[in-house]
Amino acid sequence: MHVLQELEPKKVFEFFEEISQIPHGSGNTAQIAAYCMDFAKQRGLRAVHDAGGNVIIYASGTEGYENSEPVIIQGHMDMVCEKTPDCRKNMETEGIDLATDGKYVWAEGTTLGGDDGIALAYIFALLDSDDIPHPPIEALITRDEETGMYGAMDFDPSVVSGTKILNIDSEEEGILTVSCAGGITAHCVFELPTQLYSPTYEYEISVTGLLGGHSGADIGKGRLNAFEMLSKPLEYIVDCYFGTISGGGKMNVIPQNASIIIGSDEDKLDELEQIINLCNDRNYGGETDSGLQFSVKKINTEGEVKYIENKCYLQYIKDFLKFFPTGVQSMSESIDGMVETSLNMGVLEHNGTILSCDFLIRSNTENGKASVIEVVRKFTESIGNKIDFVKMTLSGDYPSWECRQDSSLRELMVEVFEEQYGRKPEVSGIHAGLECGVFAKKIQNADIVSIGPDIADIHTPNERLDVASAGRVWEYVKEILRRSK
Numbered sequence: 001m002h003v004l005q006e007l008e009p010k011k012v013f014e015f016f017e018e019i020s021q022i023p024h025g026s027g028n029t030a031q032i033a034a035y036c037m038d039f040a041k042q043r044g045l046r047a048v049h050d051a052g053g054n055v056i057i058y059a060s061g062t063e064g065y066e067n068s069e070p071v072i073i074q075g076h077m078d079m080v081c082e083k084t085p086d087c088r089k090n091m092e093t094e095g096i097d098l099a100t101d102g103k104y105v106w107a108e109g110t111t112l113g114g115d116d117g118i119a120l121a122y123i124f125a126l127l128d129s130d131d132i133p134h135p136p137i138e139a140l141i142t143r144d145e146e147t148g149m150y151g152a153m154d155f156d157p158s159v160v161s162g163t164k165i166l167n168i169d170s171e172e173e174g175i176l177t178v179s180c181a182g183g184i185t186a187h188c189v190f191e192l193p194t195q196l197y198s199p200t201y202e203y204e205i206s207v208t209g210l211l212g213g214h215s216g217a218d219i220g221k222g223r224l225n226a227f228e229m230l231s232k233p234l235e236y237i238v239d240c241y242f243g244t245i246s247g248g249g250k251m252n253v254i255p256q257n258a259s260i261i262i263g264s265d266e267d268k269l270d271e272l273e274q275i276i277n278l279c280n281d282r283n284y285g286g287e288t289d290s291g292l293q294f295s296v297k298k299i300n301t302e303g304e305v306k307y308i309e310n311k312c313y314l315q316y317i318k319d320f321l322k323f324f325p326t327g328v329q330s331m332s333e334s335i336d337g338m339v340e341t342s343l344n345m346g347v348l349e350h351n352g353t354i355l356s357c358d359f360l361i362r363s364n365t366e367n368g369k370a371s372v373i374e375v376v377r378k379f380t381e382s383i384g385n386k387i388d389f390v391k392m393t394l395s396g397d398y399p400s401w402e403c404r405q406d407s408s409l410r411e412l413m414v415e416v417f418e419e420q421y422g423r424k425p426e427v428s429g430i431h432a433g434l435e436c437g438v439f440a441k442k443i444q445n446a447d448i449v450s451i452g453p454d455i456a457d458i459h460t461p462n463e464r465l466d467v468a469s470a471g472r473v474w475e476y477v478k479e480i481l482r483r484s485k
């Protein structure tokens with residue numbers, strides 16, 4: 001029984017349904033890759049399953065397009081597997097249960113995998129057809145985008161000859177994405193050479209109720225960093241020892257909560273409560289983060305927490321929390337309203353004599369990334385030059401996709417969009433990573449645009465694909481190819 005058989009465009013939803021019956025979560029893509037290879041074989045198309053686990057299917061140009069420049073159509077074969085708490089499905093071994101009301105397509109109890117199954121459905125519908133005019137096609141279907149763009153990272157660009165890349169992995173119809181952020185992690189460690197100490201009284205000071213959010217997509221919304229807020233009460237605290245700091249926990253999430261354990265030889269509860277009240281009265285959260293709450297409570301850790309004895313090091317911790325760089329560093333000049341460069345300190349650990357933290361740096365330009373690495377380095381040194389041991393290491397570098405000044409693909413796509421929709425598309429960038437960044441770096445002179453139909457609530461069991469939107473984007477893709485002579 002085919003659930004989507006009444007939906008248009010028929011071929012697109014037929015392939016979408018076939019794909020949905022193959023389990024294809026990230027890390028579990030052998031079967032879907034085999035399906036892609038088999039699809040090509042059955043139609044006499046050349047295909048490669050490369051060392052990175054990607055599948056590339058080649059199709060010649062149709063009549064009159066034999067010598068046209070090839071177009072790369074790209075999507076990823078893996079999906080995010082999430083399900084509702086009561087869903088019993090084993091997404092490792094079973095297909096998903098599709099449903100539709102004619103307006104949307106979703107899966108019962110699980111993610112739909114519209115991200116990025118729709119790209120594969122378009123590719124298969126195109127390559128299966130004999131009545132869609134198109135230039136030579138290099139369909140590039142990547143492995144494990146969702147968990148780290150592993151397929152794209154391992155992709156050998158010599159297997160393709162095209163430079164025009166149509167990436168179908170965006171979720172909002174009417175937006176042409178032409179830039180994405182690259183990123184890098186800076187891991188900083190400070191060693192405080194001091195004795196450990198056991199105070200008589202112990203308290204926990206907490207910051208809670210911040211909105212947090214994604215360190216790329218939400219960084220431009222003025223959201224506060226919980227570690228920075230932790231510095232507010234500490235400014236007024238004297239004659240105490242600082243112990244464990246905890247909170248946040250993910251580099252790519254703006255920390256919502258943070259706490260520090262402090263110790264003292266005298267009972268300080270009244271004094272600390274006054275400081276906390278003062279901080280709450282100051283309304284640091286403003287309208288954006290109105291949920292911000294400072295609190296203090298007496299605790300007893302029975303010696304589990306390590307405190308620093310040397311009081312001059314306490315000032316370094318205060319300075320660190322007060323002055324560490326975080327948030328938006330610059331806005332884009334070429335794309336209106338887009339954050340170009342940012343950093344997020346999402347992880348901070350202070351335990352005994354070691355203070356360590358991770359900054360996730362993002363930028364839509366390589367220069368922006370390099371300049372923020374310097375900001376973090378300078379900051380680390382300014383704190384570190386009073387301390388014997390400090391170290392900053394960089395890892396997880398991935399490239400940005402810079403907005404091209406001249407893009408013939410973008411021009412064509414804007415033109416076709418205006419004709420088909422009767423309005424201008426939004427030409428935009430995102431301050432987060434996309435595989436396009438990797439291809440922009442690997443494929444010389446790559447001219448890339450990312451699009452896709454409306455898909456709501458991706459990566460959640462509420463994910464749903466808008467049927468009419470999928471139809472309009474299909475017409476759009478076909479027209480772009482027809483005009484790529």
Ligand SMILES: [Zn+2]
Pocket residue numbers: 076115116145169
């Ligand atoms: Zn995706």
